[in-house]
Structures are given as C-alpha cells and as structure tokens.
C-alpha cells in the first residue's frame with residue numbers, strides 16, 4: 001500500500017463492534033455529495049476497461065503513475081466503513097457499493113424485493129457471460145435486503161445455494177427477485193430468481209439468521 005493508505009488506515013477510529021445492530025442506521029442520500037454517483041460510475045468504468053485492456057509497456061508506465069496519484073488522493077479521504085458513502089447511498093445503484101453488481105430496486109412489498117440488475121464487463125466469467133460468483137453476490141445482497149424487509153431487522157447469511165439454469169449475459173438489464181418463503185423464529189428462508197426476459201438464468205435458496213442484539 002502507499003504511504004497515504006498507511007496513514008488512512010492508522011487514523012480510522014476503532015469500530016465499537018456493535019455487531020449488526022448499530023446505533024445509527026447507515027442510510028443516506030447525501031454522503032459523498034451530489035456527484036458521488038458519477039464518481040462510482042467512473043470507478044466501475046475503470047474496472048470494466050481494466051478487465052478488457054491490453055496496454056502496451058508505455059501505457060502501463062503512464063497508467064501506473066496516474067493510478068498512484070489517484071490512490072494517494074483517495075486514501076487521504078478514507079474513513080471507517082460505517083460513515084463511508086459506499087453501501088449507504090440508497091439513492092444509487094447497489095447503495096453506491098461498487099463491489100456489488102449494480103442493481104436498482106424497482107419494487108419492495110409483501111412479495112419481496114425486485115430489482116433491475118446489470119452485470120458489466122468487470123463481471124465477466126467467460127464467453128461473454130457473468131461469473132457465477134458474481135451471480136451469488138447479487139443474490140446474497142438482494143436476498144439480505146428481502147430478509148431485512150421481511151423481519152425489519154438485520155440478518156446474516158447462513159447458507160446460500162445457487163442453481164445456474166442458463167447463461168447470465170453481461171450488459172443486459174436482468175430482473176432479480178428475492179422473497180421470504182417462510183420465517184421460523186430467527187430463521188428467514190429466502191428464495192430468489194434471476195431472469196433475462198422470460199428466460200430463467202439462476203435460482204437462489206438461502207437461509208438468513210436474524211442477529212441477536214449486540215451479536216457481532
């Protein structure tokens with residue numbers, strides 16, 4: 001890591017370790033400012049381009065210097081996970097979390113959570129199709145969302161299985177749906193589907209456990 005990264009990590013306050021139940025709900029629409037979404041999009045584009053790039057030596061030298069400079073500037077603005085915009089900006093795709101495949105929630109109701117999800121170049125597994133791991137990541141997050149909606153509490157994935165039914169395309173708006181199939185005490189059984197139009201790409205069967213107060 002760079003010097004700026006070392007500095008940033010040293011100055012982050014120790015997390016009070018409150019587990020899933022935090023005193024302050026991390027839901028915002030303004031952290032990072034009005035152009036934070038554009039910033040996230042540029043980062044995603046960087047990841048997409050890097051996935052497919054084949055730079056020559058001269059360009060690699062140039063890019064390394066540019067990226068070092070960018071990373072130094074970004075590292076100076078690092079804060080702890082609970083206060084960063086990424087993961088809390090509910091007005092942005094995947095709450096502004098660039099590590100997730102971008103999805104936009106279109107429905108939240110008794111039937112669960114529905115979202116429009118697009119795997120991008122960065123999510124390539126092979127042969128222009130999404131990597132299966134990224135499909136599972138999408139199910140985990142939208143499934144966790146559906147669990148939170150069903151029990152109005154934070155829960156954590158105990159298991160998650162994916163049935164890959166057909167190829168999941170990149171750069172195509174897909175429909176992901178997750179819902180609570182049944183709830184037994186702290187256990188929330190979540191099911192999910194991923195469709196490209198009428199074609200079923202994958203299905204999820206998962207168990208989320210409602211966290212106890214203070215549970216880490």
Ligand SMILES: CCCCCCCCCCCC(=O)SCCNC(=O)CCNC(=O)[C@H](O)C(C)(C)COP(=O)(O)OP(=O)(O)OC[C@H]1O[C@@H](n2cnc3c(N)ncnc32)[C@H](O)[C@@H]1OP(=O)(O)O
Pocket residue numbers: 027090140141142143144145148155156157158159185186187207209211212215
């Ligand atoms: C707008 C904002 C949206 C916000 C939306 C945000 C969405 C984000 C979603 C991301 C979710 C994640 O990725 S979470 C990260 C990935 N998951 C993890 O790291 C979890 C690691 N594992 C754990 O922490 C733990 O094992 C837990 C919390 C899952 C369970 O531990 P516990 O709390 O001690 O519970 P425990 O007593 O063991 O189990 C409770 C009951 O569940 C059963 N059980 C527990 N695990 C399993 C299992 N794998 N398979 C079957 N059954 C199980 C037990 O038998 C028991 O049943 P019975 O005897 O009561 O019948």
